[in-house]
Amino acid sequence: MLKKLAKYFRKNHLPVVSSEPHIVPSGDHPISARQITSGAKKVVEQLVSDGYEAYLVGGCVRDLLLGMHPKDYDVATDATPEQVSNLFRRARIIGRRFQIVHVRMGPEIIEVTTFRAQHSSEHNGKDQSRRSSKGMLLRDNIFGSIAEDACRRDFTMNALYYHPQDNSVFDYANGLRDIKQRLIRVIGNAEERYREDPVRMLRAVRFAAKLGFSIEEDSARPIHKQGHLLADIPPARLFDELLKLLMNGHALATFHLLREFGLLRFLFPATDEALSNDPGYYLPFLEQAMTNTDKRIRANKRVTPAFLLGALLWPAVQEARKKLERDNTSPIYTLQQAAGDVIHRACQRIAIPRRFSMPMREIWELQLRLPRRACTQAQRLVENPRFRAGYDFLLLREDAGELESGLGDWWTRYQDADEHKRHEMASNLDQPREQRSRRRRRPRKPASSNQTT
Ligand code: ATP
Numbered sequence: 001m002l003k004k005l006a007k008y009f010r011k012n013h014l015p016v017v018s019s020e021p022h023i024v025p026s027g028d029h030p031i032s033a034r035q036i037t038s039g040a041k042k043v044v045e046q047l048v049s050d051g052y053e054a055y056l057v058g059g060c061v062r063d064l065l066l067g068m069h070p071k072d073y074d075v076a077t078d079a080t081p082e083q084v085s086n087l088f089r090r091a092r093i094i095g096r097r098f099q100i101v102h103v104r105m106g107p108e109i110i111e112v113t114t115f116r117a118q119h120s121s122e123h124n125g126k127d128q129s130r131r132s133s134k135g136m137l138l139r140d141n142i143f144g145s146i147a148e149d150a151c152r153r154d155f156t157m158n159a160l161y162y163h164p165q166d167n168s169v170f171d172y173a174n175g176l177r178d179i180k181q182r183l184i185r186v187i188g189n190a191e192e193r194y195r196e197d198p199v200r201m202l203r204a205v206r207f208a209a210k211l212g213f214s215i216e217e218d219s220a221r222p223i224h225k226q227g228h229l230l231a232d233i234p235p236a237r238l239f240d241e242l243l244k245l246l247m248n249g250h251a252l253a254t255f256h257l258l259r260e261f262g263l264l265r266f267l268f269p270a271t272d273e274a275l276s277n278d279p280g281y282y283l284p285f286l287e288q289a290m291t292n293t294d295k296r297i298r299a300n301k302r303v304t305p306a307f308l309l310g311a312l313l314w315p316a317v318q319e320a321r322k323k324l325e326r327d328n329t330s331p332i333y334t335l336q337q338a339a340g341d342v343i344h345r346a347c348q349r350i351a352i353p354r355r356f357s358m359p360m361r362e363i364w365e366l367q368l369r370l371p372r373r374a375c376t377q378a379q380r381l382v383e384n385p386r387f388r389a390g391y392d393f394l395l396l397r398e399d400a401g402e403l404e405s406g407l408g409d410w411w412t413r414y415q416d417a418d419e420h421k422r423h424e425m426a427s428n429l430d431q432p433r434e435q436r437s438r439r440r441r442r443p444r445k446p447a448s449s450n451q452t453t
Pocket residue numbers: 057058059060071072074152153154155158159197199200
């Protein structure tokens with residue numbers, strides 16, 4: 001697929017960053033204008049016909065070059081956000097830190113950004129540009145030329161511009177070569193660029209997992225040292241990034257990379273600590289959770305962030321329960337206390353909306369209620385709106401070896417049974433059978449350690 005590009009690169013030795021683009025003409029790259037959605041094409045055409053410059057840019061160009069389906073289309077233009085929004089009937093300027101225009105075209109939303117320029121010290125403090133004392137860009141609305149815009153983008157592979165009208169690709173930062181070499185390379189000084197926007201470290205990891213690319217050495221090294229900068233990111237933005245990281249069908253690879261680069265501890269410190277204390281116990285569980293999520297996404301099945309976050313925070317909840325259990329309180333009370341504490345602390349970093357944190361708690365609480373099935377309890381549980389998620393969570397714990405198998409199977413059979421059979425199954429239980437934790441049976445664990453009751 002990239003043969004044409006390979007030929008092109010053999011002929012041309014491209015510099016890393018250039019003020020003049022290397023233009024790859026139609027036919028020398030694998031993109032065809034037919035692949036572009038009509039909405040994206042219309043937005044570019046309208047801007048051009050009104051005398052502005054406009055290109056497709058970023059992930060859509062990168063993905064098309066790789067023969068993948070773009071998730072969305074981004075357009076870059078020299079028109080200001082106001083000019084763009086005046087041009088389209090269904091357009092809305094969003095964002096303050098980084099203004100973009102959402103243009104609605106039928107079912108599509110095209111993101112239109114104005115070419116950004118370098119910030120100089122004279123800009124700082126002005127309405128369009130602000131930097132924190134640590135160098136983080138708090139506002140990035142200084143507009144410039146397309147060449148300047150290319151320098152402001154995060155990675156070379158994301159600084160490619162495509163002109164649908166003549167089907168040419170404009171490469172300012174050697175992105176084509178890096179795509180061919182399957183490398184993620186920060187444009188400019190990586191340390192500085194991560195300081196400007198620490199989310200770029202998460203983006204590097206996300207693309208590495210999604211595309212199966214490596215992070216180039218100079219771009220990878222600072223990530224190990226600069227993870228702490230994520231603390232300066234607003235929790236609501238981190239939540240959005242987290243969903244992009246884990247709900248894209250590559251959660252397992254992403255999870256491994258987050259650990260490898262030491263970023264997990266800045267996102268979920270309590271989970272990371274639990275993992276370091278007892279990897280043999282929590283790692284299979286989390287890997288299984290990520291694998292299941294990936295499988296569901298690839299099979300186009302629904303995935304709720306409540307389940308995924310519930311799994312990610314479960315090791316933290318388990319550790320918190322262990323500490324609280326010493327107080328001799330009831331198991332459900334202990335779990336509620338632990339859950340409240342873990343969610344409260346997690347939300348200080350990542351703003352988990354209540355619409356997800358509430359079901360997350362219910363899924364956890366169901367882990368204590370699912371073993372209690374005698375008489376009418378089973379029927380009541382199966383009618384609980386959160387039952388399915390709680391049951392899936394139980395299967396996950398069993399699959400990961402956290403629990404002995406058995407209870408999950410009982411519930412599978414119960415759901416398949418008719419009313420008569422269900423009655424029989426629930427009546428045949430002499431008393432609520434507590435499912436034993438495998439962990440409890442490990443000799444090195446204290447006999448009082450109790451995971452499920
Ligand atoms: P995908 O849409 O597949 O997740 P993408 O690369 O298109 O990947 P977007 O978030 O849609 O990612 O961003 C579009 C483009 O905007 C990027 O390709 C990149 O050029 C630029 N960009 C996005 N976020 C940043 C950032 N934090 N710093 C610099 N440039 C960025």
